[in-house]
Amino acid sequence: xxxxxxxxxxxxxxxxxxxxxxxxxxxxxxxxxxxxxxxxxxxxxxxxxxxxxxxxxxxxxxxxxxxxxxxxxxxxxxxxxxxxxxxxxxxxxxxxxxxxxxxxxxxxxxxxx
Amino acid sequence: xxxxxxxxxxxxxxxxxxxxxxxxxxxxxxxxxxxxxxxxxxxxxxxxxxxxxxxxxxxxxxxxxxxxxxxxxxxxxxxxxxxxxxxxxxxxxxxxxxxxxxxxxxxxxxxxx
Numbered sequence: 001x002x003x004x005x006x007x008x009x010x011x012x013x014x015x016x017x018x019x020x021x022x023x024x025x026x027x028x029x030x031x032x033x034x035x036x037x038x039x040x041x042x043x044x045x046x047x048x049x050x051x052x053x054x055x056x057x058x059x060x061x062x063x064x065x066x067x068x069x070x071x072x073x074x075x076x077x078x079x080x081x082x083x084x085x086x087x088x089x090x091x092x093x094x095x096x097x098x099x100x101x102x103x104x105x106x107x108x109x110x111x112x113x
Numbered sequence: 114x115x116x117x118x119x120x121x122x123x124x125x126x127x128x129x130x131x132x133x134x135x136x137x138x139x140x141x142x143x144x145x146x147x148x149x150x151x152x153x154x155x156x157x158x159x160x161x162x163x164x165x166x167x168x169x170x171x172x173x174x175x176x177x178x179x180x181x182x183x184x185x186x187x188x189x190x191x192x193x194x195x196x197x198x199x200x201x202x203x204x205x206x207x208x209x210x211x212x213x214x215x216x217x218x219x220x221x222x223x224x225x226x
Binding site: 012015016017018038042044045046062063064067068077094098102105 | 155157177211
């Protein structure tokens with residue numbers, strides 16, 4: 001696929017991922033909203049890794065929607081702005097739940113593939 | 114601002130953030146590309162936190178561009194897919210460099226504000 005076509009798929013997915021993250025983050029304010037999208041997105045991306053076959057689907061869903069749905073920069077900024085205790089709890093819960101979600105996603109995806 | 118207007122700004126930013134992440138990740142393959150966008154995005158979001166004043170600018174640049182530019186789901190999937198040693202190094206470097214970048218971004222932003 002040409003680079004322009006790939007950019008179009010990634011950009012179109014980016015609209016969906018960013019807008020959905022915004023809606024969920026608005027419903028669950030602050031750190032808990034970011035934790036929710038990151039854990040949910042890590043699970044769904046791991047499922048997609050094992051189930052999506054074509055490069056078009058991978059670019060649109062994985063690089064576009066799901067990578068834009070989750071965010072690292074907001075997590076880092078919220079962690080630094082929080083109190084030390086909340087910051088450490090936020091790092092621990094993002095890592096523990098996020099990596100666990102990715103492992104569960106791989107297991108579920110392998111069953112579905 | 115109405116929710117539709119906010120979604121439009123976030124979605125438009127999402128196109129830019131996702132497409133730029135894709136281009137950088139293509140240049141720096143795999144784990145190192147994700148580390149690069151996450152650290153760079155964490156720094157820029159922290160600068161934006163202290164310098165952007167209007168909610169329109171915050172929605173477009175922070176929630177749209179910079180949150181979509183970084184990704185947590187790809188980081189989690191790459192960590193799980195890597196060897197245990199590389200996975201642990203990836204978690205450590207993302208956290209150490211990402212949080213340091215966010216602190217540096219806040220310091221730079223406060224000087225610029």
